[in-house]
Amino acid sequence: MTALDPRPIKTANLIVENVSCADCIGKIERTVNAMDGVTDARLNMSTRRLKVDWLTGTTDADAIADRVTALGYPAILFDTEKLQSSATREERRLLLAMAVAGFAAGNVMLLSVAVWAGAFSEMGPATRSLFHWISALIALPAIAFSCRPFLTSAWRSLKGGAVNMDVPISLAVLLSAGLSLQQTWAGGAHAYFDASVTLLFFLLVGRYLDHRMRAKARSAAEQLIALSSTHATRRTPNGEMSRVALETVMPGDVLVVAAGERIPADGTVRHGESDIDRSLVTGESVPEPAIPGIGVFAGTLNLTGALEIDVTAVGPDTFLAEVAGLMEAAEQGRAGYIRLADRAARIYAPVVHLTAAATFLLWWGLLGADWPVALITAISVLIITCPCALALAVPVVHIVASSLLFQRGILVKSGDALEKLAQADTVVFDKTGTLTLGKPIPTNLGDIAPDLVTLAASLAAYSRHPLSLALSNVHPGACLPVTDVQEFPGSGLEGTVDGRRVRLGRRSWCGVENENAPEASSLELWVSIADERAFRIEFEDQLRLDAAGTIYTLKAMGLEIEMLSGDRPVVAGRIAAELGISAWHADMRPDEKLRHIQSLGQAGRKLLMVGDGLNDAPALAAAWVSMAPAQAADVSRTAADLVFQGETLFPVAYAVKTARTANRAVNQNFGFSLLYNLIAVPIAVAGFATPLVAAVAMSTSSLAVTLNALRLRMGKAPK
Amino acid sequence: MTILGLLIPIALALGFIGLIAFVWALRNGQFEDPDGASMRVLLDDDIDTGKR
Numbered sequence: 001m002t003a004l005d006p007r008p009i010k011t012a013n014l015i016v017e018n019v020s021c022a023d024c025i026g027k028i029e030r031t032v033n034a035m036d037g038v039t040d041a042r043l044n045m046s047t048r049r050l051k052v053d054w055l056t057g058t059t060d061a062d063a064i065a066d067r068v069t070a071l072g073y074p075a076i077l078f079d080t081e082k083l084q085s086s087a088t089r090e091e092r093r094l095l096l097a098m099a100v101a102g103f104a105a106g107n108v109m110l111l112s113v114a115v116w117a118g119a120f121s122e123m124g125p126a127t128r129s130l131f132h133w134i135s136a137l138i139a140l141p142a143i144a145f146s147c148r149p150f151l152t153s154a155w156r157s158l159k160g161g162a163v164n165m166d167v168p169i170s171l172a173v174l175l176s177a178g179l180s181l182q183q184t185w186a187g188g189a190h191a192y193f194d195a196s197v198t199l200l201f202f203l204l205v206g207r208y209l210d211h212r213m214r215a216k217a218r219s220a221a222e223q224l225i226a227l228s229s230t231h232a233t234r235r236t237p238n239g240e241m242s243r244v245a246l247e248t249v250m251p252g253d254v255l256v257v258a259a260g261e262r263i264p265a266d267g268t269v270r271h272g273e274s275d276i277d278r279s280l281v282t283g284e285s286v287p288e289p290a291i292p293g294i295g296v297f298a299g300t301l302n303l304t305g306a307l308e309i310d311v312t313a314v315g316p317d318t319f320l321a322e323v324a325g326l327m328e329a330a331e332q333g334r335a336g337y338i339r340l341a342d343r344a345a346r347i348y349a350p351v352v353h354l355t356a357a358a359t360f361l362l363w364w365g366l367l368g369a370d371w372p373v374a375l376i377t378a379i380s381v382l383i384i385t386c387p388c389a390l391a392l393a394v395p396v397v398h399i400v401a402s403s404l405l406f407q408r409g410i411l412v413k414s415g416d417a418l419e420k421l422a423q424a425d426t427v428v429f430d431k432t433g434t435l436t437l438g439k440p441i442p443t444n445l446g447d448i449a450p451d452l453v454t455l456a457a458s459l460a461a462y463s464r465h466p467l468s469l470a471l472s473n474v475h476p477g478a479c480l481p482v483t484d485v486q487e488f489p490g491s492g493l494e495g496t497v498d499g500r501r502v503r504l505g506r507r508s509w510c511g512v513e514n515e516n517a518p519e520a521s522s523l524e525l526w527v528s529i530a531d532e533r534a535f536r537i538e539f540e541d542q543l544r545l546d547a548a549g550t551i552y553t554l555k556a557m558g559l560e561i562e563m564l565s566g567d568r569p570v571v572a573g574r575i576a577a578e579l580g581i582s583a584w585h586a587d588m589r590p591d592e593k594l595r596h597i598q599s600l601g602q603a604g605r606k607l608l609m610v611g612d613g614l615n616d617a618p619a620l621a622a623a624w625v626s627m628a629p630a631q632a633a634d635v636s637r638t639a640a641d642l643v644f645q646g647e648t649l650f651p652v653a654y655a656v657k658t659a660r661t662a663n664r665a666v667n668q669n670f671g672f673s674l675l676y677n678l679i680a681v682p683i684a685v686a687g688f689a690t691p692l693v694a695a696v697a698m699s700t701s702s703l704a705v706t707l708n709a710l711r712l713r714m715g716k717a718p719k
Numbered sequence: 720m721t722i723l724g725l726l727i728p729i730a731l732a733l734g735f736i737g738l739i740a741f742v743w744a745l746r747n748g749q750f751e752d753p754d755g756a757s758m759r760v761l762l763d764d765d766i767d768t769g770k771r
Binding site: 021022026044045092096106130134 | 755
């Protein structure tokens with residue numbers, strides 16, 4: 001039917017959270033497919049993306065996102081244009097190259113086994129030669145096709161005056177193929193087609209795994225970036241409202257920000273009253289009132305009332321951009337890290353080349369062999385020392401480790417994150433939103449008469465203020481009927497509950513200014529009922545459930561713990577004491593956090609920074625390695641090396657633990673490769689490296705490395 | 720030994736079929752969602768889009 005429908009089909013992609021089971025797929029796809037006009041909906045579990053096609057004009061992407069969110073799976077629309085990177089095409093090319101190499105390796109090996117067996121029976125030179133020719137026919141085109149990724153990379157590095165791992169790889173593959181062709185032509189006994197194609201195949205497996213891991217990390221990062229807001233509502237001098245792209249907003253414009261919207265630019269409030277959630281900027285969990293004349297920052301959330309603001313700064317001049325600038329500068333400071341595999345290649349590649357050259361000189365010069373024999377031996381050294389196991393050593397372990405982490409909701413975003421994480425010796429936590437959930441909960445409801453609580457909660461249900469939300473969320477019983485509700489942004493609510501006039505909000509709003517009230521705290525709501533005396537509901541930011549346990553585990557793992565907070569010293573100190581953190585700093589601005597991190601880094605400490613707020617972003621970028629919760633500000637998630645989901649803090653400890661195990665496995669693999677070379681190189685230099693020896697040695701070392709990596713999976717999963 | 724003339728092409732052809740099948744599967748998107756496939760098998764009913 002859709003094929004005949006003249007209306008064009010539109011497609012959207014949504015990122016869906018919390019998808020973990022078959023039932024989720026069924027529920028989401030059934031629901032979306034049942035929507036009017038939707039022609040196809042398919043959820044990709046691996047990428048957590050929902051692709052929806054619908055007929056233009058019947059529905060829109062936001063409606064679909066709302067529908068999925070209503071099912072309990074928060075869905076966010078993202079722009080595929082931004083995400084269609086070349087990564088997918090590159091991955092396909094590698095996979096195809098791998099398939100072709102695998103096909104060639106299998107078939108050439110089949111023929112080689114016959115030749116090896118033939119050496120012990122009556123296979124004549126003519127048959128052997130035929131088998132070599134067939135091998136050549138399969139292997140040469142396969143090499144021409146599959147070796148390109150290595151050749152281009154080797155060429156690029158040579159042009160840049162450096163030698164990377166791909167140089168010996170390319171040389172070994174090309175030389176062994178060339179040598180084998182020459183041998184085949186001459187009717188010789190040994191051809192290395194099997195070795196060179198198998199080598200290529202194993203190397204491509206490693207390359208593909210490495211690429212997939214990085215692509216996954218990158219796409220996770222891209223998804224996060226794609227979420228930032230790009231539009232604003234502008235009011236023209238003659239009162240017209242229009243929705244415009246953020247880039248077109250200029251200082252002096254008047255923007256209208258509805259309740260619940262993020263403020264798109266820095267400015268001052270011109271008209272209206274509201275509460276502003278500045279937690280992303282200051283880390284402060286309590287909203288601040290906004291009245292005309294007050295300055296507001298881009299990226300903060302307008303909670304309760306509509307505001308008109310005069311724009312004072314846009315784009316690169318905003319506080320947000322200033323933070324991003326700090327972040328960039330910090331990032332450059334740590335770009336010097338060289339990955340383990342690259343460091344190994346730097347030593348390994350020259351050694352391989354020198355050994356091969358020495359072998360040639362040894363045979364030709366000292367032993368007086370003919371130069372073709374010397375060359376063949378030298379090439380066999382190159383083939384057998386080719387860093388096959390070495391090239392697999394890191395990527396196989398990392399892909400296993402990061403898929404383990406992914407299963408527990410931890411995304412590894414950067415390629416060197418695991419290596420660095422394993423080396424971390426100090427963990428620095430941000431407070432709000434990291435150690436705590438950033439969600440206040442009422443703490444003294446037990447001291448208040450239940451019917452009064454019900455009264456207050458019933459009214460609170462009408463406000464979006466975080467404290468009201470918290471109150472109505474924790475209230476278990478049925479609510480009372482409420483009428484005539486009016487919200488006064490910046491002050492509170494008033495409504496008739498059960499026939500009584502109730503006020504809920506700030507201290508002054510409830511008329512307790514002059515009373516002997518308890519010490520002022522911003523984490524409080526006051527309730528006054530008709531003419532009765534007002535009472536107070538206290539709130540506290542809730543710690544993540546397992547925060548104390550995780551801190552304890554991290555300490556037991558030998559890590560030092562620090563806490564940095566933008567919050568007031570009273571609050572920060574109490575939380576630090578509760579968690580047993582002795583080193584803590586409060587009242588820190590973004591640049592102070594950054595400086596603190598940098599000074600610790602200069603003192604030689606390897607810091608794992610865990611933070612969520614915009615104010616943490618520069619610190620996250622400057623730290624040795626960093627983690628951010630999935631609820632964090634976009635900028636912070638972008639800056640962090642790892643992102644963890646869920647309401648617990650345990651992923652931090654688990655990630656460190658996994659990284660350490662992975663690091664051990666990587667080192668074992670390097671050790672194994674070294675051992676293999678210590679055995680194989682003398683054999684090759686002595687001239688005993690027949691194609692059989694080469695093929696068996698290389699396959700076993702690669703398999704051993706891979707199996708060692710898979711051992712990670714068998715480790716007991718923590719609860 | 721003439722049997723080789725038959726067996727080798729057969730062996731190669733079989734291998735080639737495998738390769739073609741893999742390339743087909745790759746182009747067809749069979750590798751796009753390995754995690755989802757293992758879950759979908761548990762779904763009782765085929766999801767009825769009702770519109771195709």
